[in-house]
Amino acid sequence: MRNNSRTPDKTKKQKKSRLSAPRVVALLAVAAVVIGLGTIVFSQSGNKHPRAKTAKAAPAKTDKTYVATKETIFDPASGKTRKPTAEETQELVAQLSSLTNRTTEGLTGKQLPNGTQQITLEGRFGGVMLGRAREDGTTEMRCVTTMEEAVAFLGLEEATK
Numbered sequence: 001m002r003n004n005s006r007t008p009d010k011t012k013k014q015k016k017s018r019l020s021a022p023r024v025v026a027l028l029a030v031a032a033v034v035i036g037l038g039t040i041v042f043s044q045s046g047n048k049h050p051r052a053k054t055a056k057a058a059p060a061k062t063d064k065t066y067v068a069t070k071e072t073i074f075d076p077a078s079g080k081t082r083k084p085t086a087e088e089t090q091e092l093v094a095q096l097s098s099l100t101n102r103t104t105e106g107l108t109g110k111q112l113p114n115g116t117q118q119i120t121l122e123g124r125f126g127g128v129m130l131g132r133a134r135e136d137g138t139t140e141m142r143c144v145t146t147m148e149e150a151v152a153f154l155g156l157e158e159a160t161k
Contacts, residue, residue: 065090067086071135079137081133101123103124127143129143
């Protein structure tokens with residue numbers, strides 16, 4: 001009987017060890033993520049220059065005027081799509097010009113103690129998520145990185161002067 005009573009104990013121990021292996025792996029993964037995030041946070045807190053809480057895109061110069069050629073705005077009152085007004089288009093162009101700014105003008109770098117070069121991008125060189133309404137009321141989304149991509153997606157054309 002002793003052999004029979006010990007066999008179930010061994011089986012329970014084997015099950016416990018089998019169940020704990022994934023837990024150990026999960027705990028190690030969580031620990032690695034926490035250590036990685038801590039390293040990033042503490043390495044950035046040593047910078048001596050003040051940081052803005054949110055990245056601000058540098059103002060971009062836009063001399064161009066655009067007109068809308070596609071119905072990209074959904075009007076809930078009528079339930080239909082419409083073209084943006086001239087004012088809406090110019091506001092959109094001003095925002096997109098700033099958000100898609102990819103110039104290095106005015107950006108300065110500094111040498112870090114470990115020999116790498118650090119440059120604060122001031123909100124530049126990122127992607128912009130855009131959406132345009134469809135006739136059925138849904139929204140088509142696209143991430144763009146340049147003004148040209150944004151203009152093409154939104155159906156804008158440069159106005160002739």
